[in-house]
Amino acid sequence: xxxxxKSNLQWIKExxxxxxxxxxxxxxxxxxxxxxxxxxxFNVPRDWVFEPQExxxxxxxxxxxxxxxxxxxxxxxxxxxxxxxxxLKPTLKKIMEDDERxxxxxxxxxxxKRQTARIVWCEIKFIDTQAEPREAFSRTCIALxxxxxxxxxxxxxxxxxxxxxxxxxxxxxSLTLGLYIRDPRTGLAYPD
Numbered sequence: 001x002x003x004x005x006k007s008n009l010q011w012i013k014e015x016x017x018x019x020x021x022x023x024x025x026x027x028x029x030x031x032x033x034x035x036x037x038x039x040x041x042f043n044v045p046r047d048w049v050f051e052p053q054e055x056x057x058x059x060x061x062x063x064x065x066x067x068x069x070x071x072x073x074x075x076x077x078x079x080x081x082x083x084x085x086x087x088l089k090p091t092l093k094k095i096m097e098d099d100e101r102x103x104x105x106x107x108x109x110x111x112x113k114r115q116t117a118r119i120v121w122c123e124i125k126f127i128d129t130q131a132e133p134r135e136a137f138s139r140t141c142i143a144l145x146x147x148x149x150x151x152x153x154x155x156x157x158x159x160x161x162x163x164x165x166x167x168x169x170x171x172x173x174s175l176t177l178g179l180y181i182r183d184p185r186t187g188l189a190y191p192d
Contacts, residue, residue, distance in 0.1 A: 016184055016185050017185065018185055018186075018187075019185045019186050021186070022185065022186050022187050023186060023187035023188055024187040026043045026174075027043060027170065029045060029046055030043040030044060030045060030046055030170060031043065031044060031045075031046045032174075033050075033057070033059075033073075034181060034184070035057065035073070035075065036075070037180050037181050037184070038176075038178070038179045038180040038181040038189060039075055039077065039148050039177065039178060039180070040073060040075045040148065040150050040175075040176075040177060041174070041175070041176040041177075041179060042073075042152075042170075042171045042172075042174045042175045042176070043170050043171065043173075043174040044059045044071065044167070044171065045059075045061070045167060048060060048061055048071075049061075049062065049063050049067070053072075055074055056072050056073060056074035057072065057073050057074075058070055058071070058072045059071040059072075068156065068157055068160060069154070069155060069156035069157070069160065069164055069167075070153075070154070070155050070156075071152070071153070071154045071167070071168075071171065072152070072153050072154075073150065073151070073152045074150070074151050075148055075149060075150040075151070075177075076148070076149045077147060077148060078144075078147045078148065078149055079147070080147055081147070083118075083144050083147070083149075084118070086144060088118050088120050088142055088144060089109050089111065089120050091142065092109055092120050092121070092122055092140065092142050093109055093122070095140060095142075096109075096122045096124055096140060099124055099126075099138070101124070101126040101127075101128075101138070102126050102127040102128075102129065103124050103125070103126045104125050104126060104127060104135075105124065105125035106122075106123075106124050107122055107123040107124065108122070109121070109122045110122065112172060114145070116145050116146060116176075116177065116178070117143050117144060117145025117146070117175070117176075117177045117178075118143065118144045118145060119141060119142075119143040119172065119175065120141070120142055120143075121139055121140060121141035121142075121152075121172065122139070122140055123137055123138070123139045123140075124137070124138050125137055125158065126138065128157075134157060134158075135157070135158035135159070136155060136156065136157050136158055137154075137155070137156055137157075137158055137161060138153065138154070138155045139153065139154040139155075139168055140152070140153050140154075141153075141172065141175075143175060143177060144177075145177035145178055146177050146178020146179075147178065148177040148178050150175070150177060152171065152175075154167075154168050154171070
């Protein structure tokens with residue numbers, strides 16, 4: 001669990017022992033990421049490297065510079081409101097259209113049905129020219145639910161898509177917003 005120290009925006013890592021009867025369960029090979037006691041929660045590969053940023057959290061398949069992909073998440077608490085009318089799909093479409101990378105393909109916006117959240121995501125294929133030209137994918141997800149707005153991005157090489165798309169699928173499948181955890185040692189959520 002990471003906590004931000006207010007004085008200089010540094011994160012402090014704190015390790016808690018789980019109680020024997022804890023309720024944390026993820027699929028084999030994955031760990032559960034929980035931010036802000038449950039504002040955002042999803043599963044990531046167990047062996048990925050975690051790098052907290054000032055305003056987001058990054059997960060990499062290896063330590064830089066040997067990393068081949070990056071999953072990044074940020075979130076905001078929204079004021080209590082009826083967010084069901086917010087134009088989520090058009091907003092994501094505009095974000096993807098404004099991407100300034102060398103885009104060679106644009107996917108359609110995908111809507112994921114959930115009872116407690118609205119989730120949309122989209123993919124672009126682009127030519128990365130940082131070293132030698134190489135095809136890459138970038139996926140972007142926006143989710144709204146329980147007065148939480150979440151943004152997830154996932155960049156990876158096109159030739160590694162077959163092994164990395166299941167990671168994205170699990171992140172989206174397990175994405176939960178606003179399920180607050182009373183005691184992180186047990187995993188029990190409010191109001192349980």
